[in-house]
Amino acid sequence: MxxxxxxxxxxxxxxxxxxxxxxxxxxxxxxxxxxxxxxxxxxxxxxxxxxxxxxxxxxxxxxxxxxxxxxxxxxxxxxxxxxxxxxxxxxxxxxxxxxxxxxxxxxxxxxxxxxDANAAALGEWEVADISERKVTLRCPISKKKFTWDLFCYFVEERDNSPWPME
Missing domain, CATH: 3.30.420.40 (ATPase, nucleotide binding domain)
Incomplete structure (x- = not known):
């Protein structure tokens, strides 16, 4: 315990x-x-x-x-x-x-x-209902950095992704 x-x-x-x-x-x-x-x-x-x-x-x-x-x-x-x-x-x-x-x-x-942006994305990924395997990426216009590796992680998990992963 x-x-x-x-x-x-x-x-x-x-x-x-x-x-x-x-x-x-x-x-x-x-x-x-x-x-x-x-x-x-x-x-x-x-x-x-x-x-x-x-x-x-x-x-x-x-x-x-x-x-x-x-x-x-x-x-x-x-x-x-x-x-x-x-x-x-x-x-x-x-x-x-x-x-x-x-x-x-x-x-x-x-x-x-x-x-904070990465933490929010990871938290959403962990607890969201992804039964339909959809991922919504919300990026407000600002100077914030959202790492490409993390973005690719989300897209990679999506069926029939329109984006090349290489």
Whole structure:
């Protein structure tokens, strides 16, 4: 029996940040939403993220030991392997910030960071009803990057794809 099968999940956006405690089978136990403090600068936003994470854990009433780690969807560009943020267009002062390392030190748990657009696409892929094997790709006009490899992954799974995969 795995006792720490809960995850602290975060979606950091330019307007709002959402955090939740989620079970290993995807059940949301606690969900909170707050305005993102991005205009106050990098250091204040990091303090906000740490404080909000602690509040979310506290409101869940779960012992922290039952939470195996934190997963964050964060505006890119970023390096998901190192958890380093590289100057997102709407966040000033975030060039080469080791956010994963900072949060791991403050929260004392493993942290994984992924580009928010990629995280949303993967989440949709995982939980959506794909019985008809249709995939909808929503790309608003912006400076956001959606990786071609991930796009090909979706198209590759579709029957009778009109796009060549080579």
């Amino acid at each position: 795995i006792l720490n099968n809960h995850v602290l999940a975060a979606d950091v956006g330019g307007t709002n940040t959402r955090m939740a405690i989620v079970t290993g089978n995807g059940e949301i136990l606690t969900f909170l939403k707050k305005s993102t403090h991005c205009k106050e600068g990098r250091d204040e936003m990091i303090k906000f993220l740490v404080s909000f994470a602690r509040e979310t854990i506290e409101k869940s009433k779960l012992p922290k030991e039952k939470i195996c780690g934190m997963g964050i969807g964060f505006p890119g560009p970023l390096n998901a392997e190192t958890g380093t943020i590289f100057n997102p267009p709407n966040l000033n002062g975030w060039d080469n910030v080791p956010l994963r390392d900072i949060l791991e030190k403050e929260l004392r748990m493993p942290v994984s960071i992924e580009n």
